[in-house]
């Protein structure tokens with residue numbers, strides 16, 4: 001291996017920004033002492049989040065593979081099962097998530113531009129969207145279907161099933177949407193914490209790591225739904 | 237270049253204590269450790285937690301071997317003109333003290349149950365709680381930042397969280413054992429994992445434990461990837477990194493890409509068991525082989541999560557203790573990445589007997605590919621040793637053991653990857669011997685070697701070399717006696733996971749059991765050596781072996797923030813031919829003679 005001479009940075013300790021207590025919180029926020037600068041800290045957090053999103057995609061990939069296998073085996077069961085879903089609710093939920101993705105992206109911009117008021121409004125709209133999504137899912141989708149006996153596996157008791165394997169379809173439907181719903185809840189929880197922190201002035205120009213990574217996560221929740229929606233609601 | 241980089245010797249701006257310096261009284265110190273975000277302390281906590289789990293898994297293994305001392309003989313008697321066969325169960329019931337909760341049932345089937353639980357317990361603990369986290373979580377956590385010249389890993393708090401998740405998951409698993417254990421095997425194949433013992437939640441507990449442990453593994457991997465990308469010291473390019481760091485990096489990639497798949501698999505399995513959703517149940521139109529595909533899609537790559545860190549350790553031990561520049565640095569780095577990549581394409585070789593012919597042929601061919609980068613590595617290690625000045629101390633002896641046993645383990649993988657031979661060897665003791673040669677003979681042996689190599693740095697104390705060598709030799713003999721016999725048993729038709737066997741296998745089984753005792757004694761000696769070193773060991777110098785990577789530049793044990801000044805990298809980690817190692821005396825660690833014109837080392 002060749003030896004390397006760098007210009008030789010003088011040995012340095014962190015140059016933390018001066019902390020004046022009258023300044024807004026985001027200006028006083030120090031970075032952890034193993035980094036050389038805020039920018040490095042921010043980059044690392046972003047790479048970390050992208051890696052985490054990769055793991056989430058792979059988690060859902062498992063469900064998609066199971067879906068592909070069983071759809072190939074039982075196309076009839078899937079077509080029949082899908083007919084029982086209401087495209088309108090599904091589409092509405094898609095729109096709701098798209099709006100929330102937009103508002104969360106806007107809130108990052110607000111932080112960059114130091115628009116503290118808009119920042120809170122946009123985050124709040126995102127949270128309301130998450131809530132709406134969950135309400136629609138539970139009251140208009142899960143509850144009536146469960147009542148009619150369209151349930152997963154051995155719980156399946158719908159008397160008019162056209163295909164003997166329809167319970168498999170419902171198993172996958174509940175698994176996929178259930179795990180997705182769990183992610184909506186987690187994402188909303190994280191965004192709620194971000195909202196609370198934004199009231200304390202944690203975010204501002206060049207200091208918006210928290211919002212940025214929470215927003216990335218929220219986009220992922222949205223993207224997964226964009227795949228689930230056609231696969232579950234729009235097949236024949 | 238021949239001058240050493242002395243910028244951080246001498247003139248310390250301020251005196252910072254070792255990371256082991258206690259903070260206040262006992263309680264304060266415990267609290268300080270429990271809430272620490274120092275990667276070194278977290279690494280040490282992982283090390284002790286993993287050693288403890290290794291002990292538990294080891295006791296279960298000794299129990300399994302003790303049961304196999306005698307075959308559970310079949311007694312044939314004639315009752316009212318009919319021939320009736322029955323088993324005598326006394327031997328099996330000897331396992332009861334190790335696996336609590338089932339002794340009340342009594343009789344032979346209870347005995348068999350206990351046996352199934354003991355080997356499941358052993359397999360689950362050893363894979364999910366010992367080998368998978370072993371090297372990265374303990375030595376990796378401690379040394380990755382040091383070797384990079386960094387103050388910590390990228391996300392220190394996440395690091396602490398992953399330790400707590402590990403402990404939490406392990407408690408789950410141990411709780412299931414205390415409540416009576418599970419008999420699914422470490423692979424959780426359906427229907428064993430979904431139908432047996434429907435009356436209790438223990439199986440769910442253990443599956444959840446594996447799921448939780450997966451999280452801890454993902455967090456460690458994620459942390460390491462970002463650390464390697466963002467925290468290399470000034471002057472350290474990718475190809476100036478020690479190969480241990482490369483190994484941690486490749487491992488981390490596999491951890492991040494494969495573990496989520498086992499996560500969803502285990503979730504689906506829990507749904508299957510608890511809610512009977514039917515996707516793995518053929519009676520409901522589901523497919524148990526789908527479970528196997530999912531499982532091995534994770535679990536084959538994960539065998540490389542187990543072995544690549546071991547490669548990394550060997551890559552450090554051999555050049556340092558042979559005082560020779562590593563042969564083929566780049567080939568090593570690329571072979572590591574190559575193995576990581578191919579590992580995702582070969583999961584089907586665990587299911588040759590359960591899959592279609594074409595698929596089996598493709599998987600077989602791909603599996604042979606793995607052997608190529610592996611062989612490159614073994615070749616390079618041997619070439620590095622050639623004409624080196626080898627110190628026969630414990631780390632080096634462990635590295636040599638590794639070379640021997642890993643080569644056997646890898647070569648015996650080949651008949652298993654061959655369709656015609658695997659038909660006979662699948663699910664036999666041959667497979668058991670194969671994976672013990674790679675996992676124990678490979679990973680655990682390298683791990684123990686690595687612990688000795690870095691022990692003086694971690695704790696600032698020397699260990700007793702003579703007794704450590706005794707332990708090492710016993711482990712070597714015991715291991716080979718235990719597992720080589722199992723290759724022979726396997727080729728003669730002894731199937732895995734049975735509590736009983738025909739009488740003609742008894743001699744080999746007994747040899748194997750005796751081997752397991754020798755192995756156990758070897759490890760106990762190591763334990764004694766470690767305790768003695770902590771209590772009464774001599775103080776270790778900064779660089780006891782004359783290593784060149786950055787961890788040897790700081791003090792032993794390292795100071796709280798690792799380095800007094802951010803190190804600047806001016807030489808490679810294996811440039812023993814041109815650089816005098818830091819903090820060493822040229823009389824003790826002379827540089828190799830310069831080559832005469834025309835002379836070559838290789």
Ligand code: HEM
Pocket residue numbers: 423539540542543585586603604606607610645646647649650652653654658661662663667670671674675678679
């Ligand atoms: C040259 C490299 C290797 C080859 C060609 C290879 C090949 C194989 C094959 C074909 C099997 C399936 C045998 C059967 O079930 O019939 C197998 C099983 C296994 N191998 Fe390897 N292997 C290699 C290296 C490793 C390494 C490095 C590890 C771990 C550190 C490992 C761990 C295992 C385990 C745990 C099993 C058995 C799993 C079980 O059924 O419980 N192998 N190997």
Ligand SMILES: [Cu+2]
Pocket residue numbers: 535536539582583585586
């Ligand atoms: Cu494999």
